[in-house]
Amino acid sequence: MEPGGKARRTSSPVTRELPIAHDIQMPGYTITISPGILESAGMLIHAATHGHRYAIVSDLAVAGRFGNQLLESFPPGEAHLFTFYGGESVKTRETWARLTDEMAEVGLGRDSVVVSLGGGIATDLAGFVAATFMRGVPVAHVPTSLLAMIDASIGGKAGVDIPAGKNLVGAFHQPSAVILDPLCLLSLPAAELRAGMAEVLKHGAILDAPFFERTVAAMPTLIGPEGAASVEMLEIIRRAVAIKCDVVRRDEREAGVRHVLNFGHTIGHALELVSHFAVPHGEAVAIGMVIEGRIAEALGLAEADTADRIARALDGAGLPTTRPDHLDVESIMNATRLDKKSRAGAVRYALPTRIGAMAAGDGSWSLPVPDALVREVLGRS
Ligand SMILES: NC(=O)c1ccc[n+]([C@@H]2O[C@H](COP(=O)([O-])OP(=O)(O)OC[C@H]3O[C@@H](n4cnc5c(N)ncnc54)[C@H](O)[C@@H]3O)[C@@H](O)[C@H]2O)c1
Numbered sequence: 001m002e003p004g005g006k007a008r009r010t011s012s013p014v015t016r017e018l019p020i021a022h023d024i025q026m027p028g029y030t031i032t033i034s035p036g037i038l039e040s041a042g043m044l045i046h047a048a049t050h051g052h053r054y055a056i057v058s059d060l061a062v063a064g065r066f067g068n069q070l071l072e073s074f075p076p077g078e079a080h081l082f083t084f085y086g087g088e089s090v091k092t093r094e095t096w097a098r099l100t101d102e103m104a105e106v107g108l109g110r111d112s113v114v115v116s117l118g119g120g121i122a123t124d125l126a127g128f129v130a131a132t133f134m135r136g137v138p139v140a141h142v143p144t145s146l147l148a149m150i151d152a153s154i155g156g157k158a159g160v161d162i163p164a165g166k167n168l169v170g171a172f173h174q175p176s177a178v179i180l181d182p183l184c185l186l187s188l189p190a191a192e193l194r195a196g197m198a199e200v201l202k203h204g205a206i207l208d209a210p211f212f213e214r215t216v217a218a219m220p221t222l223i224g225p226e227g228a229a230s231v232e233m234l235e236i237i238r239r240a241v242a243i244k245c246d247v248v249r250r251d252e253r254e255a256g257v258r259h260v261l262n263f264g265h266t267i268g269h270a271l272e273l274v275s276h277f278a279v280p281h282g283e284a285v286a287i288g289m290v291i292e293g294r295i296a297e298a299l300g301l302a303e304a305d306t307a308d309r310i311a312r313a314l315d316g317a318g319l320p321t322t323r324p325d326h327l328d329v330e331s332i333m334n335a336t337r338l339d340k341k342s343r344a345g346a347v348r349y350a351l352p353t354r355i356g357a358m359a360a361g362d363g364s365w366s367l368p369v370p371d372a373l374v375r376e377v378l379g380r381s
């Protein structure tokens with residue numbers, strides 16, 4: 001398919017109404033968004049990377065569902081499938097070691113390309129494998145969860161978790177192509193779709209108030225039975241991807257404005273860690289956004305009602321908005337200190353000033369917040 005050209009039609013109602021592929025150009029790669037594009041993914045990835053062999057990295061559930069279709073979109077014999085058991089608990093150096101060993105065993109070399117197929121676990125693991133295998137080979141992403149489509153597949157952050165915290169070992173490794181087929185969402189479990197909605201709402205909350213409101217209004221359709229194949233879903237994916245791209249383009253290495261994407265994540269990551277990942281990422285970020293919104297209000301930074309508006313929006317998506325009772329305040333406080341944004345001992349937060357705008361701080365787009373204030377807000381959240 002030509003960039004910006006016509007998407008292949010399928011029998012889906014979405015593709016009949018929206019015949020055009022929506023490409024977003026990033027420095028060095030194209031994000032192709034089109035219902036039904038999965039069957040052409042191999043061709044597009046080959047055109048972007050000119051690889052000779054392709055290592056598809058996918059969790060077992062997603063591989064079982066889409067693995068063959070993706071394999072068959074490459075010329076026969078060129079692509080190999082490498083799988084792992086799903087879940088945050090396998091985003092580890094051990095899984096990275098096994099995948100790279102298996103790739104070496106089948107003789108993949110420097111002319112290989114790694115292709116992630118799946119959610120954010122697959123993109124993060126595959127990206128880190130690609131960043132390190134043979135000192136670095138290209139990676140392409142074929143995200144299948146909403147969270148991976150609008151967040152994890154864009155921007156080049158890759159890595160694994162270690163006992164001390166999430167994503168603490170990793171690399172920046174920009175993809176060579178991102179192929180995004182919204183129809184993959186048709187099989188995504190409802191809880192995972194809601195988790196992705198937390199990040200969609202985050203994108204609106206940090207940069208685009210009208211988009212935030214549009215998403216809130218469309219939420220019943222988006223999370224309804226036909227939501228995954230709806231025109232509304234295609235539109236919110238396009239806008240959410242465009243927002244992430246806009247931020248990453250301005251600050252690829254997270255030296256400044258990219259910090260705004262971490263809204264909700266300082267508390268969110270702490271909740272994941274303290275719960276031993278029993279609280280999934282999307283839910284942790286949902287609760288984290290409300291608590292960090294309250295922190296911003298308590299500091300006098302954010303307009304009154306900012307946190308409540310975020311909470312109402314998340315509630316409409318069926319997401320939690322309060323700290324689970326069994327996760328105690330002190331453990332969460334301790335976990336926030338492992339955050340990568342902490343500098344010189346002070347934990348820093350990316351904080352809103354209102355829906356659609358974030359505090360620039362000293363230009364780092366993150367601010368130190370006294371422990372006492374965080375403790376007080378956590379205690380009543
Ligand atoms: N690199 C980044 O910039 C970035 C950004 C945001 C999140 N992340 C990371 O992403 C991870 C979370 O990603 P996630 O929520 O996608 O988790 P995930 O990869 O575990 O996917 C969620 C679940 O959905 C299943 N699944 C995915 N697509 C499916 C489909 N189409 N049909 C049926 N089942 C499907 C998976 O098998 C899995 O069980 C976290 O580790 C987070 O740190 C990274």
Ligand SMILES: [Zn+2]
Nearest residue numbers: 151199281285
């Ligand atoms: Zn996130």
